[in-house]
Amino acid sequence: MKNDLLLVEKYRPKKIEEIIGNEEAKATFVEWLKGKRKSKKAVLLYGPPGVGKTALVNAASKEFGFSVIEMNASDTRSEKAVNEIAKPATSYLALDTFTSESKGNVLFLDEVDGIAGNEDRGGVSAIIEIVEKAQVPVIMAANDPEIDKLRPLKKVCLLIRFHQIRLPLLISLLQKICLLEHVKADFEALEHIAQNSKGDVRSAINDLQSLSEENHVLTLQDTMALSSRNKDISQDETLRGFFSAKSVEEVSSLLFRSSVDYDEFIMSVSDNLPRRYTNPDELAAAYDFVSKADVFRGRIGTEYWHLLKYFFNALSEAAAVAPESYKPFELISPPIRIITLFWTKGKRTMLDGICGKIGAQCHVSHSKAKHDFVPFVKMIIQKQKSTDLISWLELTPEEVDFLVKMNRY
Ligand SMILES: Nc1ncnc2c1ncn2[C@@H]1O[C@H](COP(=O)(O)OP(=O)(O)OP(=O)(O)O)[C@@H](O)[C@H]1O
Ligand SMILES: [Mg+2]
Structure with missing residues (x-):
């Protein structure tokens, strides 16, 4: 489903009867x-x-x-x-x-x-x-x-x-779009997207587009990234579960269910590995897996979510290098938290700045810029490398880089 157009725009209802629910x-x-x-x-x-x-x-x-x-x-x-x-x-x-x-x-x-x-x-x-x-x-x-x-x-x-859109309606809208876009999607995959969107049609269509952009096939497995983004298991809880798990499978399923920011999570895991593994060989092996996970994270970027399973696998291996040697330990939290807070605040500030520029040029509110314009601008920059647009919006190279790589808005 390679589209030069955002599907939410393409399928913006033109008649009342096209508005579901x-x-x-x-x-x-x-x-x-x-x-x-x-x-x-x-x-x-x-x-x-x-x-x-x-x-x-x-x-x-x-x-x-x-x-x-x-x-x-x-x-x-x-x-x-x-x-x-x-x-x-x-x-x-x-x-x-x-x-x-x-x-x-x-x-x-x-x-x-x-x-x-x-x-x-x-x-x-x-x-x-x-x-x-x-x-x-x-x-x-x-x-x-x-x-x-x-x-x-x-x-x-x-x-x-207005209420959230009910699941069956949302699923049939997604099915209709798949048909028109020639995407072969499993029912369970669409059901999963719909469930995760919490009745928000815009976010469901956006998820459908980003997950099926590469292939014209969509399986439940492909949509797993969504639940891992949405379920609520805090960073600390995930970290604790991560280190105390007994097997690769256990860690993997924990990561699937967690809402941690993957980049931040890798940083926290790296910080805590020396406390977990006192044996240098085990520690070296674990770092090796973390670096592999980091490579996969880089490849996933903002769109190749089907690679997420490899990322989870590599990271899970790092947790399960020597399950028998696990002893509870105090997690390093304050220093890394300071760094990550800075980091996430940096991300927010960056997005705010971009929305401000879009808002000023396009005469729209901050929130409209964020929801309706940012995905558009991101797509135009990604696909067409539009330098005109970049200079019109006066985006800095850092902002362009941020937009191209970002995966949530
Ligand atoms: N009920 C619906 N039926 C069909 N498509 C919908 C529906 N709701 C939203 N969409 C899709 O999502 C996009 C955004 O919808 P819209 O802007 O109307 O949402 P909204 O309720 O005004 O949200 P917000 O509160 O964020 O402004 C539309 O362009 C359309 O593609
Ligand atoms: Mg609106």
Whole structure:
């Protein structure tokens, strides 16, 4: 499945009927949009990420002949900014409803929960004012409507709740995509992807794409990397289990279930090996396996997850060089933790910087840049080595390297 396009883009629903799940929420929204919105002028769609909120607003507006004027609430740091963007829009919108061929416009404030922190004082009340003055439908979307500062907004809106997409629906969507993309996928593999996505269609489709990019075949084994990324066994717990395991198989299955960051985990294992093996030969053998694991980790990079089993095997061998000589020992934790904390913080900072640059150039919020743009930019840079894009976004060589190698966003 070599695609120059992200599948989430390719299969972005264009019609309401293509949006799976949340039938009640969809119906309520459509009723409201079609004009039965007498009680409330505005609507707030809320629920977990990647379930089709933004997709519904765009598909439904198109189907019913509305043009969407999008305003990103995360960009509106102040009342002034809200007024600058939205107020002229609302007054012109009111005129436009009489002149345009279309049914008129809808104002769409996506990600309103992005209005965060003290600096936004005024942002919410300005939006409420817009809702009150607007003569066109105002649509808002958010992930977490429980945030205190959104409470006043909830009073002026019809609230429509979205839920995670149920497993069977998600699996059949993945099956449909596989059919169209000529991927031969085992049912169990798709089931596993769907389960791991926790009902988030965007992340399920992204996982499907990254796991089947190389081959057109997808087995349950190929999707194992996902559960190891998602299950919750802490780093310390995994480390302890790693050293006390009795066999390669035991370690391997532990690693499959753990959510550790593999790069960090290799560092921790290396730090602790001398405490585990006092015999120099055993220690040397164990380091040898760790270095092999490290090579596999490098080959896996960001996409060759089917090599994960070799990585696990090599690392497991390091733990099981001499099971009979195991004695409980105190794990080295503070020094390595300091290093790794720095390291992961470095990764976060790097991603934040990149999202900031994308946001500034593309006029989108930080969160939109992260979810919708970063995967795109990463793909364009990886596949087409687009130097134009790199210089347009003013990305540094380190940032480009980071993007190309990153495997989670
Ligand atoms: N219910 C769905 N049916 C079909 N495809 C979907 C659905 N939900 C999400 N997708 C896919 O995921 C992508 C992202 O969906 P969308 O932007 O609508 O999510 P969202 O609910 O607005 O998430 P967020 O809260 O992060 O903004 C879509 O382009 C589409 O490919
Ligand atoms: Mg959205």
